[in-house]
Amino acid sequence: MAFSRPTLTQLISRAQSDIETRLDGAVASLRRTVEYVLARVVAGAAHGLHGHLVWLSKQLMPDTAEDEIMERWADIYDVERTAAVKASGTVGITGSNGSTCPDETEWQTADGTVYIQDGDATIAAGVATITVEAEVGGDDGNQTVGTTLSLVSPVAGIDTDGTVSGSGLTGGTDQETDAALQSRLLLRMREPPKGGGPGDYVNWAIEVSGVTRAWQIANGDGVGTVVVYFVRDNDVTIIPDASEVSDVQDYLDDLAPVTADVNVYAPTETAVDFTISVTPNTAAVKAAVQAELEDYIERNGTCEGTSFPISQLDEAISLATGETDHTMTVPAVAPTFAVGEIASMGTITWV
Secondary structure (H helix, E strand, O other), X not given: OOOOOOOHHHHHHHHHHHHHHHOOOOOOOOOOOHHHHHHHHHHHHHHHHHHHHHHHHHHOOOOOOOHHHHHHHHHHXXXXXXXXXXXXXXXXXXXXXXXXXXXXXXXXXXXXXXXXXXXXXXXXXXXXXXXXXXXXXXXXXXXXXXOEEEEOOOOOOEOXXXXXXXXXXXXXXXXXXXXXXXXXXXXXXXXXXXXXXXXHHHHHHOOOOOOOEEEEEEOEOEOOEEEEEEEOOOOOOOOOOHHHHHHHHHHHHHHOOOOOXXXXXXXXXXXXXXXXXXXXXXXXXXXXXXXXXXXXXXXXXXXXXXEOOHHHHHHHHHOOOOOOEEEEEEOOOOOEEEEOEEEEEEEEEEO
């Protein structure tokens, strides 16, 4: 039988009853008496202990463990939290010809995000291009092309402002969250390593910082090959770029058996558009419908070749808070996706 934690009110009542039973003439329920105060003090202490025991009970199992205890569970299974990754890229600067902007010069954005210059750069024809890396890892270090970076301290002959160039400052990834680490831990426990067998390449791929979902296709490039697709749900676009694909490829090459032929690819994103009439036709209900469809697509979209049954899409819409009725005319038939395609949320046309 499961243990039922007593409430604070129940503990106070028990303490009062115990005092009155064991101390002749005592009335522990009478306010402003010593017995009344003692009963509440003892009950409050017991309530705190019960709370701590509840917390401890959750730490006994990895699926409910929290914070540092969950990290200890992960460590036992050799699952390490992925660290934050620093963003990097190029910045165009201007100044006087022949002036040098030295290595490790600090630049910053208007919101104070600091970047460290890598290598000296000398101004020629009034311009130069420098390479910078964020001082601290994380998604906040990513910047779009055209963003202004300013010198933290003046440098002789170098203009104060520079402009992010190339493909922008990219690659910055936040440290793995507790929820993501716990998910990988549970996956590791449920699917132990098999020496390159089913599931291993998925587990290895999501160990790479920024990778959130991955799929393993046996014989995807012919007999004896393994193809891995992956996405990065927390980036601006879930589709990885060439350098991110290369990072995962290198990581898997280090872990795969020597006889394995492993190829890592970015999937092709295929948007699913909808035409929906919903009742009641309010902004709140529309937002709830879109959120449910986005959740369904993320949970059920794979790169293994799949389809979304119309009945399941209708069910997702029906789960939206406040929805009482709807008609979905697009898609009219179940959207299907080939191997290597990943579904994403398209546009909803409301009618």
